[in-house]
Amino acid sequence: MLPSLNSVAVAAVPFFIFFLFLKRFLPSGRKMGSNTLPTVPEVPGLPIIGNLLQLKEKKPHKTFTKWAETHGPVYSIRTGASTVIVINSPETAKEAMVTRFSSISTRKLSNALKILTFDKCMVATSDYDEFHKLAKRCLLTNTLGSNAQRRHRHHRETMIENIYSKLHDSLKKDPIRPINFREVFESELFGLAMKQALGKDVESIYVEEIGTLSRKEIHKVLVMDMMEGAIDIDWRDFFPYLRWIPNKSFEMNIQRKHFRRMALMNALIKDQMKRIDAGEEVNCYLDYLLSEAKTLTMDHLAMLLWETIIETADTTLVTTEWAIYQLAKDTTRQDRLYHELQKVCSSNKVKEENFSQIRYLDAVFHETLRKHSPAPLVPLRYVHEDTQIGGYHIPSGSEIAVNIYGCNMDKNYWENPEEWNPERFLDEKYDPLDLQKTMAFGAGKRACAGSLQAMLLACGAIGRLVQEFEWQLKDGEEEKVDTVGLTSQKLHPLHAVLKPRN
């Protein structure tokens, strides 16, 4: 989120002097909006750079949540030349994302994201326009909607079976050695993402521009490099009037990642086209787009397929890893889940049709989403016409940051929000089928399109793995709660000691 602070400081000096001059001679800002609603409270910052230095911790959602205690649920900050309105409570977030959606339906992307999203050529980052509607319809029809998810069920079952077998095999080899849960889950989840997108989990591929890539390298180019690049900072994001100054190392780094991703996606697509030309069709997103969205260019095709891979491969891993961490730490709650699974499934493997009867499994999933919101901030929205949120005037030209983490930690809304307490979701007011119990999936027209898939995958894995094994944290693991990156991924992969139940 943040630029190198030294480079900001250096660039800021002449502007700081200029600002002091302006401030001396110009009248100070309005206290009421143009339509008599009050303006949003401001978090005090420095001239020119605004609040950038206060955000140096690289976990802006946490800083935003702290500021909400002083400034209230809606306040504004300045990140260089931009004014960002930060929204921190579930009520105001819903108002912004649902009621005021039409005034804030466009995206404002960082320079890194402009390149990595091929200028908004993804469902999740496009503006609310015709491209978005076409791409989203295709994505829901083939991959993420409820009928599509029914057709992809065998992929989920295979994935969970493979995870179970791998864990079992490593226990057979060494029953007391802690297991790196992420290593196993990440690899299988990536396989599922590839099958849904391209019809095949690819072991290796030759890419003309890069050379031969192993499966691990494919994962790196399509997922790891992209997650890293998405939070790469170009200080010119904050000072657009300085965009004439080159930032070569940033540009080369992002363009290289983008080039490798596109070259690899093109090679993967071409490989599958040979299969299609040979008359072999598979139920996957590539085959669907080729037959139903013929106006798409090769680049569009590559981007839309890549989108499902990256979205499948990351946030569900984050959620499942945190859920297993919490259950391994709290064995009383783990036992409760195990007994509820036994009550409904007895000696049978838990199936998706059982989920609605196992309320505690649903509670574990939603409480994990709340406490460890995988996407802690909604990508910035742009206010393209004056509007209002929380009783404040919101001027056009500002940006909106919905702090999902802040909403899910709001003390006025959640009792003891710091506590991981699945029991809170057993309250009758919660509908077991409702995927929007927290703000984790966003809200309104742009709410997460993959929430059903995320729930089916995470609940399927958590349920089956607790049925089969007793989980315990490796010594020293309890304290490892730091997060890293764009999503709230655990900094240290979860290591647990497993014991087969039977």
Ligand code: HEM
């Ligand atoms: C626990 C897992 C997940 C979480 C917490 C999550 C969260 C979110 C959030 C917060 C948004 C933004 C909403 C907004 O901009 O207002 C979003 C959008 C989206 N997500 Fe997810 N997501 C998850 C899993 C997935 C998966 C597995 C997929 C697909 C494979 C997916 C696909 C999408 C898409 C396509 C959008 C854009 C929807 C639109 O703009 O219309 N997500 N997600």
